[in-house]
Amino acid sequence: MTGYVNTKIIATVGPSSSSFEVIEQLASLGVSGFRINFAHGEPSLWKSWIEIIRETEKSIGRPLAIIGDLVGPSIRIGVLEEPITLSPGDVAEIVYGEKAKGGSERIIPLPLRRVFEVVEEGDILVMNDGRVKLRVIDVRGLRIRVEALTPARITSRKAIVILNRDPGLPALTERDMQCLRFALDNELDYVALSYVRGGEDIAVLKTLIANEGGDVGVAAKIETRSAVENLSSIIEESDIVIVARGDLGMNYGLEEIPLLQEHIVYETRRRGKPVIVATQILESMIDNPVPTRAEVMDVATAVKQGVDALMLTGETAIGKYPVEAVKWLRKIIRRIEERYPPQKFPPSDHQWAYASSIVETAERLNASHILVYSIGGTLPPKIAASRPLVKTIIGVGDVARARRLVIVWGLHLRHVVAEGYEDGLHKLIKELCRNGEIHPGELIIKAYREAHNKHVIIVEKMYGCN
Incomplete structure (x- = not known):
């Protein structure tokens, strides 16, 4: 892999990418993190993927993040033996249960009793990222009759949104609790919570993690109206924010999604937090080896907005061309980054101000590298928030911290075991010299924290690699 890109790539693991060779x-090719969707599969399968990803780390010699995506308070249909195909005007029935034959019977199983208690005649049910709409025409006990407003192909485990109605589900289900324990037991790096409604949902999840003695980052998926309305509190509580465009498209008109993405990215970035954009990044590549021009434009927009990472979902999970999708995404990112430097935001706290001064010094002096040794892992995201145009390499003693940081914009991680900050920087520089990544004559910026919380910036010209 030649060159590097600042905007990171995250790939979802699935049947198309479940082998060691593909991962x-x-x-x-540059994927920095892998997502496991807990809505599909079971623990033994997820564990096998984790083992492959950790083995890949050893093979390529750099840390990789693993994100476990919790289902959250979602409404999902049960298992269909055959897909159900509907044309506008066709009628189907949603019934309480786990499984149904489907096909011409047009019976859709739904194993969530609460839905039958809150849904009303006239409600609109939305599926498949907003492309399928069903109108409720009758509710009788545990049976709901619906009329298709759009062409529809309904398959197992698809999510449903009741338009403009909150069913009042708990933030975490029993299945989520089981998946959370799995994530902690298997040392995943992040858990993502779906259908977040406010900062309190993230706070509850963090409390549960702490009570279990776990150490995992929390990502908030912004996909409901409540989440958009309570965005500030969610950003404050979260470690990372994900713009989940699929379900946003089911809760809002599709024409609203570009504006919502811009708003969420802007608000997250100006607070110095990492932000990821997900869903339908290169969706046509599920079936085709080349993206559409519209998809290329969409990726370019996200890169120009300065997102930390772009997350592929179906493209790498079930698509025919997972490798080609990553190649294309990387190619687009690199070209746009060459032309458009990301917007910079003024720092909003003292640590970000220190990080910003590191970046400003490096850019003004045209340094070749920013080199940082981090123990707690709090400074590097602030450096990334300043969007340095100088290559930034972070030495970290704890591999778990390195994995958490690797999906943050512009950071290149190295696992370096050291006795302290200065020793860590010394060892990091020796490793980079040995690998031919820095050279005599180059100007580098070193940053670390001394005793008594004293922050240091050193400008140094490399005279040798001894």
């Missing part, structure tokens, strides 16, 4: 290829 290693994706990582070699």
